[in-house]
Amino acid sequence: MIRKFITRVSKALGRRKPLSHEPAIIPHQQHGVRREHLSGAARRVCGALQEKGYKAFVVGGAVRDLLIGEHPKDYDIATDATPEQVRSVFRRARIIGRRFQIVHVMMGAETLEVTTFRGALAHDAKKDEHGRVLHDNVFGSQAEDAARRDFTVNALYYDPASETIVDYHHGVADLKQKTLRMIGEPRARYREDPVRMLRAVRLAAKLGLSIDPEAARPIREMAPLLENVPAARLFDEMLKLLTSGHAVNCLRQLRDAGLHHGLLPLLDVILEQPLGERFVMLALDNTDRRVRAGKSISPGFLFATLLWHEVLAQWERIKQNGERPIPALFIAMDEVLDTQAEKLAITRRVAADIKDIWALQPRFEARAGRKPYALLEHQRFRAGYDFLLLRAESGEIAKEVADWWTRFSEAEGEDRAALLIPETGEKKKRRRRRKPAGPRGDAPAAE
Numbered sequence: 105m106i107r108k109f110i111t112r113v114s115k116a117l118g119r120r121k122p123l124s125h126e127p128a129i130i131p132h133q134q135h136g137v138r139r140e141h142l143s144g145a146a147r148r149v150c151g152a153l154q155e156k157g158y159k160a161f162v163v164g165g166a167v168r169d170l171l172i173g174e175h176p177k178d179y180d181i182a183t184d185a186t187p188e189q190v191r192s193v194f195r196r197a198r199i200i201g202r203r204f205q206i207v208h209v210m211m212g213a214e215t216l217e218v219t220t221f222r223g224a225l226a227h228d229a230k231k232d233e234h235g236r237v238l239h240d241n242v243f244g245s246q247a248e249d250a251a252r253r254d255f256t257v258n259a260l261y262y263d264p265a266s267e268t269i270v271d272y273h274h275g276v277a278d279l280k281q282k283t284l285r286m287i288g289e290p291r292a293r294y295r296e297d298p299v300r301m302l303r304a305v306r307l308a309a310k311l312g313l314s315i316d317p318e319a320a321r322p323i324r325e326m327a328p329l330l331e332n333v334p335a336a337r338l339f340d341e342m343l344k345l346l347t348s349g350h351a352v353n354c355l356r357q358l359r360d361a362g363l364h365h366g367l368l369p370l371l372d373v374i375l376e377q378p379l380g381e382r383f384v385m386l387a388l389d390n391t392d393r394r395v396r397a398g399k400s401i402s403p404g405f406l407f408a409t410l411l412w413h414e415v416l417a418q419w420e421r422i423k424q425n426g427e428r429p430i431p432a433l434f435i436a437m438d439e440v441l442d443t444q445a446e447k448l449a450i451t452r453r454v455a456a457d458i459k460d461i462w463a464l465q466p467r468f469e470a471r472a473g474r475k476p477y478a479l480l481e482h483q484r485f486r487a488g489y490d491f492l493l494l495r496a497e498s499g500e501i502a503k504e505v506a507d508w509w510t511r512f513s514e515a516e517g518e519d520r521a522a523l524l525i526p527e528t529g530e531k532k533k534r535r536r537r538r539k540p541a542g543p544r545g546d547a548p549a550a551e
């Protein structure tokens with residue numbers, strides 16, 4: 105026991121050894137990444153900057169992904185040229201001023217993010233009352249830029265000209281050992297930017313790394329700091345997490361780390377209902393498989409699944425209070441989205457997609473007359489139908505309903521008509537009274 109403790113302490117001390125400012129320059133014979141592995145645009149952007157005498161490297165996630173044989177999602181370039189200088193090198197480039205000034209360079213179909221090396225964080229950098237850094241756009245050296253990055257595996261610089269990797273923080277070794285290690289003191293780094301806690305979980309899940317205990321330990325206690333992060337940034341990060349192709353694993357780890365509470369305020373409640381948990385996990389598993397197969401996924405569909413069981417609960421409550429089913433559903437939808445909007449800046453477009461999918465659900469109940477035909481023609485039929493399949497698979501509704509819609513949508517002509525469930529005489533009479541003009545004027549059930 106004591107021996108174990110001593111080993112642990114000495115290991116921790118060993119890690120804290122001050123890192124020399126001289127980076128390791130690792131040749132391709134050792135790391136294996138060739139310039140042909142980069143996208144053409146990444147090579148061209150680095151080349152153009154270097155031709156003008158600037159330094160330029162591929163940095164961050166792309167280098168990390170290439171090292172483990174993954175296909176980079178996008179490319180970030182780091183340079184010693186200022187944003188203005190970068191812009192002047194390219195025909196299609198614009199400076200975007202977010203928290204840090206970045207230049208978007210459009211090259212063919214690709215957009216690359218080019219950032220100027222960032223300087224060390226000034227002592228008087230503007231922070232909020234919890235220590236979150238609000239502004240910093242000071243330029244600096246490559247070494248300072250490396251120290252400002254979050255994890256050692258994200259602080260690797262690849263030079264396409266020499267095919268070497270510049271490694272200031274033993275990132276290549278950490279990646280080999282499958283460790284996600286924070287650069288600097290984890291508590292201080294989380295305080296500066298609490299989103300790093302989410303990044304830790306996401307990157308660990310996505311890359312199959314384990315979070316170094318020193319970086320993992322403070323997360324539970326510091327999780328509440330996420331409440332001060334602007335909603336739009338949380339939404340971006342959640343979206344990255346949920347569309348990483350490893351959402352199920354990420355969510356499990358978020359729960360283990362106690363991080364899910366502030367993010368989707370209702371998610372913990374949902375995950376505690378067996379049916380809700382099953383539904384969410386099925387949906388995420390589905391999404392993961394789509395992402396890994398290189399298919400597109402829609403944020404609207406994703407959030408619609410995450411929040412559906414909350415809608416169901418509110419819908420039920422409002423109906424119990426005497427409201428009619430369809431108006432009750434619409435009230436429930438607005439309530440759920442409003443609650444979420446406070447924490448997650450769900451954009452208006454995504455919110456509209458979510459509502460479309462939810463509003464279609466009661467319409468799948470109609471399997472007689474012309475209504476099923478009208479639903480097939482609906483612009484969002486496919487999304488609504490996919491959602492229906494998940495509901496059936498999770499046990500929320502009868503499988504038979506989903507199977508019927510599968511058969512109905514696949515059949516044609518008379519075969520399709522034969523599937524319709526005969527209307528009862530009573531219903532027919534009511535319909536005729538309501539719409540003397542004939543069956544064409546079907547009003548959608550959910551409007």
Ligand code: ATP
Pocket residue numbers: 163164165166177178180252253254255258259297299300303344
């Ligand atoms: P992926 O693109 O696969 O999601 P990534 O690591 O490339 O992962 P980006 O958000 O594209 O993530 O960031 C690019 C790089 O910028 C990171 O690799 C890291 O070096 C740095 N970075 C991003 N976010 C932070 C942060 N919150 N704190 C410090 N450095 C960061």
Ligand code: MG
Pocket residue numbers: 164165166178179180
């Ligand atoms: Mg990236």
